[in-house]
Amino acid sequence: MKKVIYSVFTLLVLSAAGCSDDFFDINKNPNSPTTESVSPQLILPRVQHAVGARMAVSYDFAAHWMGYWARSGTYGPSQERESYNITNTFEQDEWNTWYDILTDVDIMEKKAVAEEQNFYVAIAKTLKSIGFMYIVDQYGNAPYTKAFDVTGNILPAYDKGEDIYKDLLLQLDEAARLMAGAAITTDMRNVDIMFGSTRGYSVDNQKLMWRKLINSQRLKLLIRQSEVFGGTAPAAEIAKITADGSGFLGAGQTADVQPGYAVVDGQQNPFWNAYEVTALGARDDYNRANNYVLDKLMNNNDIRYQYYFSKVQTKTTAQPNDYYGYNFGEIIPNNAPNAANSSDVSGPGLAKSATQPQWIFTSVESMFLQAEAIQRGWLPGDAKAAYENAVRESFTWLGVSNATATANTYLGENIANWDAPINANKINLIVMQKYLALVGINNFEAWVDYRRVGVPTDLPLSLAPGRGTNGIPTRLLYPQSEYNYNSANVASQGSINSQTSKVFWDK
Structure with a gap:
């Protein structure tokens, strides 16, 4: 009977994603369960799927800004995106949808606390850390401590971005502790579409993988703040992670969701x-x-371009190449190759099937974070070996033929060779290779690293005639909905400029 119930709920979750983001929103939709009737068991797969969907489709703007993707010749210019002259309506669903998801997560956490279900509490804290990280990384200061007090504080004040990060780390400390001692029931095993029984994990491995994800998320928050810390390692925070003993997401250990696509x-x-x-x-x-x-991939014997992008559907006399791209923001003549004559962004390494799991935190990204932490002296280990293993994992994750041998050959190229004189700055090398390993996988991470350490150092700006002197935005503007409904609190943040205002870790 439990399997039947789970299968029906899976269909509900998937139907929710197909009809609209709000179909299974327990906060607003009258056709959905009320907060009184839902349980953590019902909420968990919904929010896991929702977070996966954000990772999958929400950061195409970052892919365009960061040199991954461009507009095809079939379409005219996207003026706001390509001029970098963004407004309060640009990508405003980022704010609204993350808060919508986080409200569901908060309900799950409160119900789980009341029912003493530490497994769900730990997961809620972990998912909150992901969602609020994305909010801070895009907007800086934001409602946090009062964000969900709808009855007592319907117009929440803003917390500082750095204070939110500090508390997220504390919440992850607690999540790790709770997960280590959590009792896991059969129902908990069934509804966890990331590390549960339907994904083939045992009870012990389910706990272990969640703890690895928690540690990887802790490290991610710390690496974000690398330039804030400067030469001073966050020793106390690193000590907590290493004392946990669970490690991080490693080779073959991607955190992804599978509700039954x-x-x-x-x-x-x-x-x-x-x-x-x-x-x-x-x-x-x-x-x-x-x-x-x-060009960066093709000119350096990096075969991964064949896995990030697809061959053109129709070659012509004017465009006889298997792979063809565009420059971001360029004016494309009417007689230029169009969509059918160019390479799409769903290459065979990314779009493997319509029913594939949806990644949230990949092994590749985690391993590059570890390599950077080792190089900075935050974690013990051999930085060169950790870096090269991260590069190899990228090839493996994409399904490259003879992945290890092909990656080893690539590691001999100047652009990737740890010992090459041009790679004296090891942090830049690690971050650049991380950039090349996350094409289409985590477009947002590229924007973060560009603001954090200025890599890629040779990233071209948009060719849009209306760009003027604008550079890649340093943040998004608060959405118009905040000015409409929480005007006093958003106004207290002062005048925000997407060209000069920065989130706290952008030094």
Whole structure:
């Protein structure tokens, strides 16, 4: 009976994703369960799937800004995105949807605390750390301590971004402690679509993988603040992580979700559905390979371009190449190659099937974070070996043929060779190779690292005629909805400029 109930709920979750983001929103939708009737067991897979969907489709703007993707010749300019002259309505769903998801997570946490279900409490704290990290990384200061007190504080004040980060680390400390001692029931095993029984994990491995994810998220928050710490390592925080003893997400250990994706309208893997083909046959003709990263890969014998991007559907006399990209913001002549004559962004390493799990935190990203932490002296180990293993994991994760041997050959290229004189700055090398390893996988991370350490150092700016002297935005603007409904508190943040205002870790 439990399996039947879970299967029905899986369909509910997938139907929710297909109809709208709000279909299974327990806060607003009258067709959905009320907060009184839902349990942590019902909320968990919904929020896991929702977070996965954010990772899959929400950061195409960062992919364009960061040299991964560009607009195809079939479309005219996207003025706001390509001029960097963004407004309060640009990507405002980032704020609204994350808070919507986090409200559900908060309900799950409160109910789990009341029912003494530490497993769900630990997961809620972990998911909150991810969601609030994305909010701070895009907007800086934001409602946090009063964010969910709807009855007592419907107009929440803003907390400082650095204070939010500090508390997120404390919440992750508690999450690690709770997960270590949590009792896991059969129902908890069934509904965890990340590390539960439906994913093939034993009870012990389920706990271990959650603790690895928690530690990887802790490290991610610390690496974000690398330039704030400067030469002073966050020793106390690192000590907590190493004392946990669980380690980090490593080779073959990606945190992804699988609620039962199917080749049905509204039930496909979100990345596949957005960038490969919908169940109804519609294809993404807008997003295409950016010449910056395409050339960077092709000119350095890096075969991964064949896994990030697809071969052109139709070659012509004017465009006879297997792979063809565009420059971000360029004016494309009417007679230039169009979508069918260029490389889409759903290459075979990313879009493997409509039913594939949806990644949230990949082994590749985790291993690069570890390599950087070792190089900075925060973690023990051999930085060169950790770095090279991260590069190898990228090839393996993408499904490159003879991945290890191919990666080893690539590691001999100047661009990737640890010992090459041009790579004296090891942090820049690690971050640059992380950039090349996350094309289409975590576009947002590239924007973070560019603001954090200025890598890639040769990233071209938009060619849009209306760009003027604008550079890549340092943050998003608070959404118009905040000015409409929480005007006094958002106004207290002062005048925000996306060209000069920065989040706290951007030094």
